[in-house]
Amino acid sequence: MFQTAQKMKITHPVQQAAFAALKKDGSLLCWGGAGSGGCPSLKVQPLLVHGVVQVVPSKPGAFAALKEDGSVITWGSPLFGGDSTAVEDQLQSGVEQLFASEVGVYVATKSDGTVVTWGPSALGGDKGKVGTLLEEIRQDLVAAEGRGLNIVRQLAATNRAIAALLIDGQVVTWGDGRAGGDSYSDKDLAEQLDCDVQQVWGVEGGAFAALTKDGAVVTCGNPKAGGDAGAFKEKLQEGVEKIFSLSRAFIAVKVDGSVVAWGDEELGGSPELAEKLQGGVENVVESQGAFALLKTNGSVVTCGILDEEVNRGSDSSAVEASLQSGVMDIRATDSAFAALKVDGSVVCWGSGPASEPGYIAREHMKEGVCQLFATEGAFLGIKTDGSMFAWGRRQFGVEGTPEQLKGPT
DSSP states (O other): OOOOSOOOEEEOOTTOSEEEEEOTTSOEEEEEOGGGTTSOOTTTGGGGSSOEEEEEEETTTEEEEEETTSOEEEEEOGGGTTOOGGGGGGGSSOEEEEEEOTTSOEEEEETTSOEEEESOGGGTTSOTHHHHHHHHHHHHHHHHHSSOOOOEEEEEEOSSEEEEEETTSBEEEEEOGGGTOBTTTOHHHHHHTBSOEEEEEEETTTEEEEEETTSOEEEEEOGGGTTOOGGGTGGGSSOEEEEEEOSSEEEEEETTSOEEEEEOGGGTOOHHHHHHTTTOEEEEEEETTEEEEEETTSOEEEEEOOOSSOOOSSOOGGGGGGGSSOEEEEEEOSSEEEEEETTSOEEEEESSGGGSOOHHHHHHTTSOEEEEEEOSSEEEEEETTSBEEEEEOGGGTTTTOOSBOSSOO
């Protein structure tokens, strides 16, 4: 596989217009749309010059940075997580895990077991009564262990709810109950999610899928978006190895290599798609109704809604030969895909400027690329020599792209 000695950590939210590059010295460089966090305020900038260990974007246009001292800094759209002043005192230290939903809800879990949320309250930014339950669990753990511990193992989200997988294997949810976010008052749901869960996934359409220790899948939320596996429930009772989430559907890969898809059939939950994926799936990337699926053998399958006026990437016939083998990563904008191959070249397809790079970008794409990132309207490539190049819509992260970052990245 094509390798590089230095890999850059760059956030790449699909529906955002800015990038943030985290350097090895702990400093952060941002560029792109100012309203999306591409230009932090004068108050925030000095806090990002050292000590940053993680950057988490929210798609509507905000960033949160976790620092080595356990504090959190936020900037970008105040409506979608960029303003954390309401919980600022709780974000000064002790944060271990940082998470953002598709709609700008942030969750921070701390070393003492507390869980802090901010962002749109109706979409999960307010824990509601689940906050009381989480505090009871935390206090019980403190009593048993004699000290506080982070009680959250993993977090997932839909467009209107948050799910937290706790260290004891149960899942609790909060937010809109129609999107799976009401495990406190819905006792049947709470019992369903208390089943030694190993991992949980959410889809933007409002559904969760949880994989249990024995390989079974439990679903909840919007039935039309995968919250009800329907006729596929029997196939999901055992042997599931991993799950992929799309905007309104789930794809499960079983230990025998078989694949099960359920949810919105037009957006990935169809038996036809599952049939194309038999034999193993590595990754699934979506672009507004079009899908690019990276298979275990390095080939790419594309499908989705075929628009007679705009090809958002579901039709890859123009580059089909280049996608038969050797693909190691795929990224997507809102209307195009880019595939990184093991030889360091890049292949793109779809519609709009992101699918039609200019001469300079095309020359860069021929060799030496080691990482790919994307915003809503642009792609960014990183080369083995540390140089960077971008193509697509200028206002979505192309304009202001530094040719090369000084120092290790």
